[in-house]
Amino acid sequence: xxxxxxxxxxxxxxxxxxxxxxxxxxxxxxxxxxxxxxxxxxxxxxxxxxxxxxxxxxxxxxxxxxxxxxxxxxxxxxxxxxxxxxxxxxxxxxxxxxxxxxxxxxxxxxxxxxxxxxxxxxxxxxxxxxxxxxxxxxxxxxxxxxxxxxxxxxxxxxxxxxxxxxxxxxxxxxxxxxxxxxxxxxxxxxxxxxxxxxxxxxxxxxxxxxxxxxxxxxxxxxxxxx
Numbered sequence: 001x002x003x004x005x006x007x008x009x010x011x012x013x014x015x016x017x018x019x020x021x022x023x024x025x026x027x028x029x030x031x032x033x034x035x036x037x038x039x040x041x042x043x044x045x046x047x048x049x050x051x052x053x054x055x056x057x058x059x060x061x062x063x064x065x066x067x068x069x070x071x072x073x074x075x076x077x078x079x080x081x082x083x084x085x086x087x088x089x090x091x092x093x094x095x096x097x098x099x100x101x102x103x104x105x106x107x108x109x110x111x112x113x114x115x116x117x118x119x120x121x122x123x124x125x126x127x128x129x130x131x132x133x134x135x136x137x138x139x140x141x142x143x144x145x146x147x148x149x150x151x152x153x154x155x156x157x158x159x160x161x162x163x164x165x166x167x168x169x170x171x172x173x174x175x176x177x178x179x180x181x182x183x184x185x186x187x188x189x190x191x192x193x194x195x196x197x198x199x200x201x202x203x204x205x206x207x208x209x210x211x212x213x214x215x216x217x218x219x220x221x222x223x224x225x226x
Contacts, residue, residue, distance in 0.1 A: 005101060006053040006094050007031070011038045014047025019111040019136065019221045020102045022051045022095065024120025026142075028068045030054045034117065037205070041214045046221050049107070053098060055091070055120070071123045077175055079182075083146050092127045099131070113220060115139035118175055118203065122146050125183070128162065129155045137220035139165040139213070142175055142203055145183035152190060164194045165216045167209050169201035 009031040025033040031052035038050050055069040062074040072087030095114065102112055113136050116124035121143025128138035129151060138159075143166075145151065164187060168180040177198070184196045195216060199206035 005097055006056070008051050008053040008098070009035050010052070011035065011050045012047065013038065013043060013050070016106075017047040017049040018107065019046055019113075020049045020051060020107045021113045021115055021217070022053070022098050022102070022124075024053065024071065024095070024114075024116035024123055025055065025069070026116075026118030026120055027060065027070050027074065028063075030069050037210065037213075040210050041217065043214060043218060046218065048217075048221065049102070049105075051098060051102070053094070058087075071119050074119070077179070079179070085147065088123065088126055088146055091123045092130065095123060095127045096131065099133075109133040109135060111136055111221065113137040113139060113217065115141070116143065117141045117205070118143055125164075128164075129159060131159060132156055134158050135162050137163045137165065137216070139216070140180075140183075141167050141205060141209070141213075142169060142172055142180070143183075144175060144179040145186060148183065148186045151186065155190070160191065161193070163216075163220050164192055165197075165213070166194060167197040167199065167205075167212065169203060169206070170198050171200065171202045174203040 023034050031054045055071045057067050058070050059065040059067050060070050071091040073084040075081045114124040114128045121140035125140045125145045166184050168177050184194050187194050197212055199209050
């Protein structure tokens with residue numbers, strides 16, 4: 001299902017990084033969107049390669065079929081709307097290819113974090129729970145878990161103990177807080193270790209959130225040096 005490796009913005013915080021963070025942007029953005037967060041995170045102890053891929057350009061039903069960068073098509077952002085399973089699985093394959101590329105560069109899968117914001121976070125959660133090798137962590141910001149009804153049957157045991165960080169703005173008018181909270185509850189019910197944070201913001205990342213992300217990354221990537 002892969003279509004060739006996605007182009008990406010890359011930033012390395014030190015020489016010969018022994019850890020990688022693959023970070024997926026939200027709908028309509030691109031890989032440059034979260035590039036500025038790297039210096040804000042200020043993680044100096046662990047050499048990390050941040051990979052910010054660009055989603056393919058495709059028509060999005062929710063936006064009247066307008067062509068934009070999207071990880072999958074969206075009809076509506078609620079549990080009653082049809083979900084683009086084929087598109088999500090295609091992006092899952094794209095992310096898996098990026099993980100394998102990091103493996104080829106010498107970074108073990110257990111030293112890789114999958115992260116994403118909004119639609120990108122949905123793909124990170126979906127992919128991470130199903131990836132057949134142990135990941136360092138999974139992070140979903142202002143997002144939800146797609147296809148929750150299939151998660152129990154499709155998840156893989158190797159990542160059952162992988163730590164998950166989820167964060168959401170309480171005033172989010174794009175992805176409702178309830179979608180994120182319900183997804184968190186599903187994961188907790190399945191036995192995952194989930195760090196759940198909320199912030200007094202809308203559909204964006206709070207400064208306090210950046211600090212919490214840094215602490216979590218330092219925790220799950222501790223010892224992942226060259």
